[in-house]
Amino acid sequence: MYEPLFDYLEQRFPLSDDDKAAIASVVSHRTLKKGEFLLREGDTARVGAFVAKGFLRSYVIDNKGKEHIIQFAPENWWVSDKSGMNPDTTASFFIDAIEESEVLLMDLTGHLTLMDKVPGYAKSFQAGIQKRATAKDTRIINSLTATAEERYDDFIKTYPSIAARVPQHMLASYLGITPETLSRIRKLQSRKR
Amino acid sequence: MYEPLFDYLEQRFPLSDDDKAAIASVVSHRTLKKGEFLLREGDTARVGAFVAKGFLRSYVIDNKGKEHIIQFAPENWWVSDKSGMNPDTTASFFIDAIEESEVLLMDLTGHLTLMDKVPGYAKSFQAGIQKRATAKDTRIINSLTATAEERYDDFIKTYPSIAARVPQHMLASYLGITPETLSRIRKLQSRKR
DNA sequence: TCGCGATCTTGATATAGATCAATGCCGGCG
DNA sequence: CGCCGGCATTGATCTATATCAAGATCGCGA
Numbered sequence: 001m002y003e004p005l006f007d008y009l010e011q012r013f014p015l016s017d018d019d020k021a022a023i024a025s026v027v028s029h030r031t032l033k034k035g036e037f038l039l040r041e042g043d044t045a046r047v048g049a050f051v052a053k054g055f056l057r058s059y060v061i062d063n064k065g066k067e068h069i070i071q072f073a074p075e076n077w078w079v080s081d082k083s084g085m086n087p088d089t090t091a092s093f094f095i096d097a098i099e100e101s102e103v104l105l106m107d108l109t110g111h112l113t114l115m116d117k118v119p120g121y122a123k124s125f126q127a128g129i130q131k132r133a134t135a136k137d138t139r140i141i142n143s144l145t146a147t148a149e150e151r152y153d154d155f156i157k158t159y160p161s162i163a164a165r166v167p168q169h170m171l172a173s174y175l176g177i178t179p180e181t182l183s184r185i186r187k188l189q190s191r192k193r
Numbered sequence: 194m195y196e197p198l199f200d201y202l203e204q205r206f207p208l209s210d211d212d213k214a215a216i217a218s219v220v221s222h223r224t225l226k227k228g229e230f231l232l233r234e235g236d237t238a239r240v241g242a243f244v245a246k247g248f249l250r251s252y253v254i255d256n257k258g259k260e261h262i263i264q265f266a267p268e269n270w271w272v273s274d275k276s277g278m279n280p281d282t283t284a285s286f287f288i289d290a291i292e293e294s295e296v297l298l299m300d301l302t303g304h305l306t307l308m309d310k311v312p313g314y315a316k317s318f319q320a321g322i323q324k325r326a327t328a329k330d331t332r333i334i335n336s337l338t339a340t341a342e343e344r345y346d347d348f349i350k351t352y353p354s355i356a357a358r359v360p361q362h363m364l365a366s367y368l369g370i371t372p373e374t375l376s377r378i379r380k381l382q383s384r385k386r
Numbered sequence: 387t388c389g390c391g392a393t394c395t396t397g398a399t400a401t402a403g404a405t406c407a408a409t410g411c412c413g414g415c416g
Numbered sequence: 417c418g419c420c421g422g423c424a425t426t427g428a429t430c431t432a433t434a435t436c437a438a439g440a441t442c443g444c445g446a
Contacts, residue, residue, distance in 0.1 A: 060334060068334050080326075122315075129322050133273075136329040141253060141261050143336045144369030148403070168424070176337025181403055183425055341433070362393070374433060376395055 001029055004052040005104050008076050012127075013120030022117050026110025032056075032097035038079075039095075047111040048080040054101020055165060059173070061092050069174040072098075072162050078128070079103075098166065148177045149185050194222055197245040198297050201269050205320075206313025215310050219303030225249075225290040231272075240304040241273040247294025248358060252366070254285050262367040265291075265355050271321070272296075291359065341370045342378050 002024050009015055009023070027050070032038060038049060038056065049056075056073040058080075073079040079095055114121045142151060152175060156163050163171060172182040195217050202208055202216070220243070225231060231242060231249065242249070249266040251273075266272040272288055307314045335344060345368060349356050356364060365375040 062334075062338060066338065068338055070330055070334065126319075129326070133322070133326060133329065136326065136333065137263055139333055140329065140336060141255075141263065143333060145255060145259070145261055169422095178404060179424075180405085180426085184403095187425080360393075371434060372394070373396085373435085377433095380395080 001052075002027070002104065004076065005050050008050070009121075009124070012124040015118075015120075019118045023114065026113055027104040027106050030103050030105060032101045032103065034097055034100050037094060037096045038103065046081045047106050047108055048078045049095075049103040049105050051075055051077050051079065052102045052104055054097060054103075055099040056095055056097050056101055056103070057166075057170065058093070058095045061094070067173055068176070069170055072159075072166060072170075072174065074162060074165065098170070143176055148175065148181055149188075151175050151177075152182065152185055194245075195220070195297065197269065198243050201243070202314075202317070205317040208311075208313075212311045216307065219306055220297040220299050223296050223298060225294045225296065227290055227293050229290050231288040231290070231296065239274045240299050240301055241271045242288075242296040242298050244268055244270050244272065245295045245297055247290060247296075248292040249288055249290050249294055249296070250359075250363065251286070251288045254287070260366055261369070262363055265352075265359060265363075265367065267355060267358065291363070336369055341368065341374055342381075344368050344370075345375065345378055 002020070005023065005027070006015060006020055015023075029052075030038075032054065051073050053075055055075075056079050057069055058071045058073070059067050059069045061067050071079060081095075115125070142154065146154065152171075155171070155175060166174075168182055168186075169179040172179045175182070195213070198216065198220070199208060199213055208216075222245075223231075223242075225247065244266050246268055248268075249272050250262055251264045251266070252260050252262045254260050264272060274288075308318070335347065339347065345364075348364070348368060359367075361375055361379075362372040365372045368375070
């Protein structure tokens, strides 16, 4: 059950059997049906969820009722809880399953335990955070300056497997364009080549 | 000389005299004239710079030669180096001083030392990273969906002191709009109220 | 203090993309 | 197996913002 997570971590640093036991003891497993929400249950501050199987997405709904996808999360990705999202934000935050999925949940306590006990975990976590920060900067600049078509091409090139897997209207939502526009872009491109 | 940084950190966790000495020993001081660049010198992997006085900005120049401001950094902010920016990115990255400034530079070695030696530093660093990640998500969604005017209003509300301090064309660059458009927005609003 | 380059403003036009509306398509549910 | 509802496509407009082009104004440096 925990194998996908172990594999993922072992690509980043070596994992002893003790480490594995420690990890298994702090994550909890959960199955999600297609369309099901991953809600924050109780008061446990969740750090994130590791997608062992399937496909999730996180998104917000703005005050005009429109949905904006923040992140896609296929197997071997982390979806982070919006722990600390601006409290005065009018938008509401959701995570749900695009396909039937299995996730491993980690709360803050567990995370701190691993930071402390598992050698390599802290550095690896930190590296991941940093990498993501850079990706976000890139996305910001991209969204501010590239055209719809450029953003689409970029996405296709960077995440071909995700592009092939999500419905078009969700991709449009991620890219910040309407489904109609995305459809037209695709048509133009299919003609061109 | 290090006081601004000590003050900053002490608002986050207590700092002993030993801690202060450790910090002082790993950061280096530098003065920047208006318009001067903060370049990566030598091979030392820099983590970031703390702005003790003045005002910096980080920005990229895209392949069309246009400048896009990523971050403004007034006193008591960190500017992070793009440590790990996508290597295949065509854009070039810069940091320079908008006003005469003083910065405290920290490299990776120093950072790791503090992570290890100064209690509270690691947690505080982590908290900062997290907060910034959230801010970036917000900015992404904002840039994808809000109008130019909404983005402007938002910025004014969130960072009034920065808005008052930077030239308009830089604010326009940060917001991803042209100086002309920003000028028109301001005119409309001054009329309205 | 003067003058010139940088910055800001204002106007006219062009255009990418949104919106509104209709039609077609296909896949799962009864 | 057939029908219905979400999804994609296509077309016709509309609108926000970019772009191009002059002026106007400000402020710094000689």
